[in-house]
Every structure is written in C-alpha cells, then in structure tokens.
Amino acid sequence: MYFDVIISGFGGQGILFMGNLLAHAAMLEGKNVTYMPAYGPEMRGGAANCTVVVADEEIGSPVIYHPHTAIVMNRPSLYKFGPRLLRGGLLVVNSSLVDPAEVIYKGINLLFVPANDLAREAGDDRLGNMAALGALITKTGVVRLQSLTDALSEVIQKKYRDLLPVNIKCLEKGATYVKNLKSQI
Amino acid sequence: MRKTEAVYNRKLVKGNEAIALGAIAAGCRFYAGYPITPQNEIPEFMAGRMPAVGGTFIQAESEIAAISMVMGAAATGARAMTSSSSPGISLKQEAISYMAGSEIPCVVVNVCRSGPGLGGISASQGDYFQATRGGGHGDYRTFVLAPHSVQESYDLTMLAFDIADRYRTPVLVLSDAVLGQMKEPVYLRGYKGREIRKPWALTGAKGRKARYLKSLYLNEGELTARNWKLFRKYRRMEKEIRYEMYLTEDAEAIVVAFGCAARILKTSIQMARTKGMRVGMFRPISLFPFPSQALAAISNRVNRFLVCELNTGQMVEDVRLAVKPGATVESCLCPGYIPTPNELFREIKKRYLASNP
Numbered sequence: 001m002y003f004d005v006i007i008s009g010f011g012g013q014g015i016l017f018m019g020n021l022l023a024h025a026a027m028l029e030g031k032n033v034t035y036m037p038a039y040g041p042e043m044r045g046g047a048a049n050c051t052v053v054v055a056d057e058e059i060g061s062p063v064i065y066h067p068h069t070a071i072v073m074n075r076p077s078l079y080k081f082g083p084r085l086l087r088g089g090l091l092v093v094n095s096s097l098v099d100p101a102e103v104i105y106k107g108i109n110l111l112f113v114p115a116n117d118l119a120r121e122a123g124d125d126r127l128g129n130m131a132a133l134g135a136l137i138t139k140t141g142v143v144r145l146q147s148l149t150d151a152l153s154e155v156i157q158k159k160y161r162d163l164l165p166v167n168i169k170c171l172e173k174g175a176t177y178v179k180n181l182k183s184q185i
Numbered sequence: 186m187r188k189t190e191a192v193y194n195r196k197l198v199k200g201n202e203a204i205a206l207g208a209i210a211a212g213c214r215f216y217a218g219y220p221i222t223p224q225n226e227i228p229e230f231m232a233g234r235m236p237a238v239g240g241t242f243i244q245a246e247s248e249i250a251a252i253s254m255v256m257g258a259a260a261t262g263a264r265a266m267t268s269s270s271s272p273g274i275s276l277k278q279e280a281i282s283y284m285a286g287s288e289i290p291c292v293v294v295n296v297c298r299s300g301p302g303l304g305g306i307s308a309s310q311g312d313y314f315q316a317t318r319g320g321g322h323g324d325y326r327t328f329v330l331a332p333h334s335v336q337e338s339y340d341l342t343m344l345a346f347d348i349a350d351r352y353r354t355p356v357l358v359l360s361d362a363v364l365g366q367m368k369e370p371v372y373l374r375g376y377k378g379r380e381i382r383k384p385w386a387l388t389g390a391k392g393r394k395a396r397y398l399k400s401l402y403l404n405e406g407e408l409t410a411r412n413w414k415l416f417r418k419y420r421r422m423e424k425e426i427r428y429e430m431y432l433t434e435d436a437e438a439i440v441v442a443f444g445c446a447a448r449i450l451k452t453s454i455q456m457a458r459t460k461g462m463r464v465g466m467f468r469p470i471s472l473f474p475f476p477s478q479a480l481a482a483i484s485n486r487v488n489r490f491l492v493c494e495l496n497t498g499q500m501v502e503d504v505r506l507a508v509k510p511g512a513t514v515e516s517c518l519c520p521g522y523i524p525t526p527n528e529l530f531r532e533i534k535k536r537y538l539a540s541n542p
Contacts, residue, residue, distance in 0.1 A: 020197075020368070027197050027370040035197070035368040060452030062367045065525035 001056045003142045004064050006081050008049035009073030014129035019050035024151035025143040026054040034062035092136050118173045127170040134174025194373045200338040200364040201226035203371050207342030208266050210376040214240035215258035215265040217251040222306045223362040224296035227268040248276040256280050259291045260398050262386030264346050268294035271312050281355050282321030286400025290349035294358045296365040299521045308362035308523050313499035316359050317473040324412050326419050328356040329472040331443045335369035347378040363445035427470035436465030438489040441504050443469050446493050452526035462537045477507035484508035493517040
C-alpha cells in the first residue's frame with residue numbers, strides 16, 4: 001500500500017496540524033509514514049503546505065512533486081497544486097473557499113467538501129481542516145477514523161484539550177458528508 | 186515489521202529532535218549552542234530536557250563560545266555536543282581543529298543549509314568538503330556520519346558519541362534541512378553502547394600526576410610525531426566505515442548519494458526499476474572515512490556510476506578516486522534546491538538509455 005498527499009492552504013487554517021495528525025494516525029496503525037512541512041521563505045509569508053507519505057514498504061522520498069492526492073484549502077493552493085496532480089489522482093477541494101467552477105483540471109477525480117460550512121455546523125468554523133481530513137480518509141481509506149481520533153488526543157496541545165470533542169465532531173462531520181455522497185450515487 | 190515493535194516506543198518526531206533524543210540517550214550531559222535555522226529544534230529540545238536529566242544546557246553568546254564551552258566540558262570527560270547549521274559550523278572550525286589536535290572527543294551536528302555566506306535555509310550538501318577534509322586549519326580530519334532518515338538521525342548520534350570517545354576525536358553528524366525538518370516514526374530503542382573510561386580527562390590533579398591536553402608542539406620532531414599519530418588513528422577509524430547498498434545485486438549502473446539526496450533517489454530508483462532499468466544505489470553513511478574499498482569492489486562488475494549531490498560536485502571526487510580505472514563517473518548536481526524524485530528519475534533514465542540504446 002502506498003499513499004501520498006500534499007495538503008495546502010494559508011497559515012492559520014491548521015494545514016501542518018492536518019499533516020501531523022494524519023502522520024500520527026498512520027503511525028498508530030503500524031505503517032511507515034513521513035511528514036514534510038513546506039520549508040522555505042514562504043513559510044513566513046502566509047502560505048502553508050505539507051506532504052505526507054504513508055506506505056507499508058520503506059518510504060523513499062518524503063518530497064513529492066506530483067502527488068497522488070492533494071487537499072487544497074484555499075484558492076492559491078488550487079492553482080499551485082491542481083496542475084501537479086498525477087493523472088487519475090484525487091483532488092479534495094475546500095468548496096467553502098474555492099468556487100468549483102474554477103476547478104478545470106482533466107483526468108483527475110474531484111471531491112468538493114464545504115469544509116468550513118461543515119465545521120460551522122459542527123460548532124466551530126475554525127476547524128474546516130478537520131472536516132476536510134475526515135472527508136479525505138473516508139474517501140481513500142488511508143487510515144481509520146478511529147485512528148485519527150486516537151491520534152488527536154495524543155497530538156493536541158494541553159491548553160486546547162477542551163476543544164477535543166469539537167475537533168472529533170468536525171472529523172466525523174467530514175466523514176459523514178462523504179458517506180452521504182456515496183449513498184447518493 | 187514485527188507487530189510488537191510497531192507499538193513499542195515508537196514516536197513521531199522531527200529529525201532534529203531525534204538527534205537530541207539520541208544524544209541524551211547516549212549520555213550527553215553538556216550541550217551549548219546558538220540559534221540558527223534549520224536546526225533550532227535541537228537546542229529547543231535540549232533546553233527542555235537537559236535540566237531533567239541533570240545535565241547542562243547553555244545558550245551561548247555565539248557559535249564560537251558554544252564550541253569552546255563544549256571543548257572545556259569534553260576535556261573534563263563529559264559527553265558534550267553542540268549543533269548549528271552551515272555558517273555557524275564555519276565559525277566553530279577553529280575550536281574543532283584544537284580539539285582534533287588535542288584529541289578531545291565531542292559531537293558536532295551540522296544541519297546543513299545552502300551557502301556560501303548566509304546562503305539560504307533550504308537543504309544543501311555544500312558542506313561535504315568542509316566536513317570530510319577537516320574543516321579548520323591543520324592536517325586533521327573528523328569522523329563524519331550522514332543519516333538519511335529520522336531513525337538514523339537517532340541511531341547515528343548515539344554511535345557518534347561512542348566513536349568520538351573510542352578514537353578521542355571530534356565526530357561530525359552531517360544532517361540537512363530536509364532530514365532535520367521532516368517527521369517520521371522512530372523506534373527509541375535506547376543506548377546499547379558503553380561509556381569508556383577516560384584516563385586522560387582533566388578532573389583535578391590532586392594526588393595524581395598532572396595531565397595535559399594541548400595542540401602546541403614546539404620541540405623538534407614532536408609535531409611530526411603528533412601528525413603521524415593522528416594519521417594512524419584515521420587509518421584505524423576505517424574499521425568504523427558504514428554504507429548501504431540498495432538494489433545493487435543485479436545493477437548495471439550505480440547511483441552514489443548520501444543524506445537527503447539518497448532518500449529522494451530511492452524513489453527515483455524505484456521508478457527506474459518499474460521501467461526495467463537495472464539501477465541500484467551505493468550510499469556512504471560514513472563520509473570520512475569514505476567507503477572506498479566497498480565502492481572499488483562494486484566497480485569490478487559495474488562500470489557506470491552517477492553521483493548525485495546537492496552541490497556543484499564534491500563527493501564525486503571521492504567516488505572517482507575509489508572506483509577502478511575505466512569506470513565512468515558522471516554527476517547530477519543540484520546546488521541550492523531540493524530536487525524531486527521525478528527530476529532525478531529523468532536524469533537516471535537519460536544516462537541509462539544513452540548507454541543501453
């Protein structure tokens with residue numbers, strides 16, 4: 001099994017936290033995993049992205065240029081990573097902030113998730129990252145939802161402990177959203 | 186992977202944190218450093234952990250002060266370490282030379298960034314020459330270990346302390362911005378080595394003969410004898426040579442790379458393999474002493490080598506010196522940026538097809 005994803009958005013959306021959480025969940029499942037934060041001057045300029053690779057075998061490069069999967073949480077990320085996606089890959093688009101009409105790439109699978117709206121319904125619209133992550137893992141099966149919630153309680157900082165339930169709720173909200181899409185088809 | 190080990194003490198940490206964890210596990214109880222990107226997680230971790238294990242953490246006023254403090258602590262027999270990134274490592278060279286000359290063991294970590302000068306903060310292997318040719322003034326070398334994963338960052342840091350003490354020499358751990366910043370699960374298996382006695386340490390001469398640790402030799406013949414002694418020691422260190430052979434058994438062409446370049450290349454080589462190209466990789470783990478004999482042995486049956494490094498061509502010189510006459514050594518060079526697996530795959534393919542039309 002091999003899976004890679006680039007997660008991208010702006011600073012403050014919890015992009016690196018998404019990557020960390022996914023990596024942690026994969027580790028709890030006994031898989032090999034690498035997490036690589038975007039590393040460069042852009043780190044200080046507002047854009048944020050990270051790359052996570054999950055595999056049963058030894059992982060080679062932690063740096064991926066053409067990913068199998070990408071989550072774009074805002075518009076600039078769509079333009080940066082949309083064209084780089086591998087043919088047949090999966091692009092998860094935060095349709096709360098990105099107009100689906102702008103997504104014009106051919107030969108890839110699209111999943112539109114209104115991440116911020118789902119998070120608002122779950123009780124905290126800052127947690128769109130969790131809704132998007134819940135959607136991703138439900139669509140791809142890369143890790144189980146239970147592993148993510150287990151990882152969450154290990155990764156989350158002590159001072160944010162009280163936000164644990166609403167984070168879990170947002171993960172579930174994203175997961176349910178994708179399940180309902182499937183049942184419609 | 187054994188199921189029991191999957192959950193046993195596995196932690197998701199950055200390469201930099203793994204280095205600090207390895208140092209603490211190996212009994213490092215003195216750390217001094219000065220902040221610089223991309224290695225700041227090391228002093229940050231040390232600042233939190235050292236007091237808890239009864240050690241000393243000092244944020245020094247400069248890189249030079251930090252390595253000088255390490256020299257002092259190590260002279261008393263303590264396991265001591267400093268870390269920095271390229272420009273900071275340049276500043277430390279004077280003291281490293283003194284420690285090599287005085288045979289004071291220590292561990293120096295270089296989480297390499299790009300240069301020259303302040304350069305940039307992205308990963309680079311531009312310090313290969315500095316690391317493997319001594320770095321400072323005088324006729325000396327340091328043992329150099331180059332990890333290519335977070336696990337190796339932990340394991341090789343522990344080994345660095347053992348080699349430093351065994352040979353009474355500064356040991357350099359050469360990491361880079363990719364390895365320092367990336368996270369991977371690491372098995373914290375703990376320190377399996379053994380701290381050895383240090384009958385040379387300066388511990389207070391009351392009731393015993395005075396000891397000297399010095400690098401100044403003015404009497405006729407003394408310095409020559411000293412330099413030959415160091416030279417013989419560097420030859421003895423060849424026992425500690427380490428390298429990895431990756432898919433080399435049936436290989437018709439060998440890529441030579443270390444550190445993060447080797448890591449990225451593993452994916453490029455897998456891509457080449459799926460296209461039927463018989464390519465393997467030779468990865469030096471100890472950069473000095475360089476695994477020349479192992480490489481020479483491979484060149485008995487393979488005569489095409491491609492050296493890939495994040496600089497304008499440094500390790501390629503060691504490879505050319507190592508392989509048998511008649512072998513071709515080409516290079517693929519990426520100074521100042523991080524190549525992608527696809528890009529390096531194209532480089533491999535281009536050359537492979539040129540020789541196998």
